[in-house]
Amino acid sequence: MLAPVRQARILDEVRRSGGVRVADLTTLLGVSDMTVRRDLEILDRKGLLAKVHGGATAVETASAIEPDFEAKSVRELPEKEAIAERAATLVRPGMAIAITAGTTTWTLARHLAGVADLTVVTNSLKVAEVLNHQQRPDLTVVLTGGLRTPSDGLVGPIAVQAIRSLRVDMVIMGVHGIDEHAGLSTPNLMEAETNRALVESSRRLVVVADHTKWGVVGLAQIAPLRAVSTLITDDRLDPHAAAVLADQVGEVIIIPTSDETSFSSGDHDDRKSDA
Incomplete structure (x- = not known):
């Protein structure tokens, strides 16, 4: 092992x-x-x-303490891999998408190799590194610039200014915490501002977060749960959390870590097969 x-x-x-x-x-x-x-x-x-x-x-875990990238990269590896693989299926050829910093989004970047004619805006040095390593002529990577966080994200006024000049089809966001009342949050004030700019620049907010993020509240809110179009998580999520998310989020996709079939739930339908 x-x-x-x-x-x-x-x-x-x-x-x-x-x-x-x-x-x-x-x-x-x-x-x-x-x-x-x-x-x-x-x-x-x-x-x-x-x-x-x-x-x-x-x-x-204190609300203002942000773990570094290396520390987070050893957590919930099977869950992150399954979530990232599913999130990649939402990305279509010709899209312009944004990807935030985080270990789940870093994992997602590897699964985008088969998506043609893709433009990716990111504030993540790790995500940009993975994408640039693919050396694809049909892939454009826009790195925002800014101040570096412990999660190897670029934040602050420079990043926000760059993001606000752009419009993307979808932002795929990893988060520090998800809570029924606090919504999406982070310990880093500047990261919250940068992520809010990404949400405002996008037509659709997709959140990728494993079950351990539920109930965690960071210092700064990024967005309320109702701002989330799609949330992708794993089947170890607490049943109460799943019910809250199904009520407040546009679509919840729960990925099994076993061999079972995944399901999704939306505002207008019950859980359904996602296979």
């Missing part, structure tokens, strides 16, 4: 139970005591858990 996958499993266990023991993790992961302790050290340094004698405990 690769280290990022192993560390993601550890974080899942910590979030589920509030704490884990080294002995239990060695059995769960099938690795040595030393390997588990090394993983806990890494995750503790990133602020994702608190290492204690014999194991680790969960840490509270």
Whole structure:
């Protein structure tokens, strides 16, 4: 098992139970005591858990603290991959789209290789790097410029000015948190302003977010839930959260992490097959 996958499993266990023991993790992961302790050290340094004698405990996430890209990149890897793959099917040849910074949107960028005649506006250095690596003559990448965030996003007045001069068919947005009352939010004030500009420049807002983003509230709101045209998440989402989203979001697409068929729900119809 690769280290990022192993560390993601550890974080899942910590979030589920509030704490884990080294002995239990060695059995769960099938690795040595030393390997588990090394993983806990890494995750503790990133602020994702608190290492204690014999194991680790969960840490509270402050509303104004923004994890860096590396820290977020080890979380919910299967969910992010499935969500990103589904989101890519919404992008049609000839579109102009915007993609925000984040690890799910970074994963999405890899799935856009087969979409012809594409223009992508992004404030993400990581997304731009993936797209430029494809070296396609029919792909135009517009990088906004601006101040760099811990998530390798470009934000601030320069980014906002560039975005407001453009109009795109769709913005695909990753978020720090989603909440019934707070809507979409981020710990970074300038990122919130930049993302609001992206929403205003687009005809359609698509949010890609795994189940762990529900109930998380950052310092600054980006948009209310009713501004979201489509939200793509995974089937580990809390049932209450799914009901709230179905009521307030235009369309909710829930992707299974098992072999089951996914479904979507909208304002005017019940859950239906998305296969």
